[in-house]
Amino acid sequence: MFSLHAVRRLRDFVLDITLSIGQGETLVLIGENGAGKSTVLNLISGILTPDRGEIVLGERALFSFDKRINIPTENRNIGHLFQSYALFPHMTVAENVAFGLQCRQVPKAEIAASVTERLAVMRLSDLADVNASRLSGGQRQRVALARALVLEPELLLLDEPLAAVDMRARGAMRKELREQIQNADIPCIIVTHALHDALELADRLCLIEEGKVAADGDPEEVLGMQENGFIASFTDR
Amino acid sequence: MDLTQFQQKSEVSRHSSRTRLGRAALTLLIAVLLALFLLFVTVPIASLFLRISPEAFLRSLAEPVVLDALSLSLITATMSTVIVVIFGTPLALINARHDYRGRDLVDTLTDLPIVLPPAVAGIALLMAFGRRGVVGQYLDLFGIHIAFTTVAVILAQVFVASPFYIRQAKASFEAVDRIYEDAARTLGASPWAVARRITIPLAWGGLISGAILSFARALGEFGATIMFAGNFQGRTQTMPLAIYTTMQGDLDASISLAIILVMISFAVIAAVKVVTRRNF
Known part of the structure; x- marks a missing residue:
């Protein structure tokens, strides 16, 4: 269970978003470029701080303006995948996946076991010792997902998870992603520009316009709002 | 037609x-x-x-004045580079990543020694750390004398060479994409862990080449050293000072020292080229 109310002054408008997600539910955010979708993810993971509001994950308040709570990013236990995946280019695949466990000072033997297992699950074992800067888009995506999921996060944030994946591989990757999210059984927020992502990954769909929630509900219901200009062009593709 | x-x-x-x-x-x-x-x-x-035969070059390498200057120069330049790196790295990282009031002033002050004439640096250091200097008079009470010692040589080198490292380090830190630092934070890395495991390794090539440039500048330091540390063989007479001193008597020794410095300079340029090419 995750709930968010965040207000933050951006350059062109004030972002003011209220959202909540149930356990194991996947919420997909759609909207124009610059509508504030990625900003919402950054506010949740703590890279940005809201001006006002409250963010609650499970029993824990991550941010509360009234109670003066602001848990630092590194203690939020949220998996955040960036659009570019941000794999550390000076590390191998295995080192990337081990990074978060090392930060948590998990014993070395345990780290090795977790990393090996996670790489096997994600079919990345062959790439363990390859430098992260030499991977294809699809491989990067899987490594970034492995790096986040090995930490057993309580919430998963995915910013355009398939944008850097080769067109032909996208369908298979999307299916795989769906399985990974289902197995993790945690709330998940996905930002996307692709109709297929919205249709196949979303339990619920949320349209953001100029920092406000313009629609939030069942995917078919939201995509049926053809009087909305963005929805009309989104479903037209 | x-x-x-x-x-x-x-x-x-x-x-x-x-x-x-x-x-x-x-x-x-x-x-x-x-x-x-x-x-x-x-x-x-x-x-x-x-102007010098290989035999004469090798012969003068055995002369105490040459050997003393060579070892003193290598030791002091290494020490001053280490000091510059220890103080300069956090400063460069903070100024590359955080905006605070007075940051521009700090940037200007750290750059100042580049444009300041070495003779000005020498007299300034003397006025600060000399026996009757602004700071030196208090150090004198504890029996600590800095001016005209090897410590003064190192301080003069730190003063003139630090901007070469700090500028390069700051530019290298700025070139590291913030997305890697953000990703590391979401994976549980504290700010200190981010600097140690992400930012510094990614800026590594630039840091090394900055340290090499700073070392080279320290090795060549003349004006501030002769004014603030004096010219005593074995204690404060670094290679440039020894070149100047021996030139009046033993020209071969002077040329030999100069040749060693030329070779070090070439090695520095080559090293910087190699290191920056391997940069991410």
């Missing part, structure tokens, strides 16, 4: 031959300027090698 056509055609060919001639003249001019400049740089350096 009628007359006007013929005239036009000859005009065109005359025009193009003139531009061809002009271009050739320009190329020649640039080549001459370039050659003159290269000669101006290389002839003096070559002259060092031509």
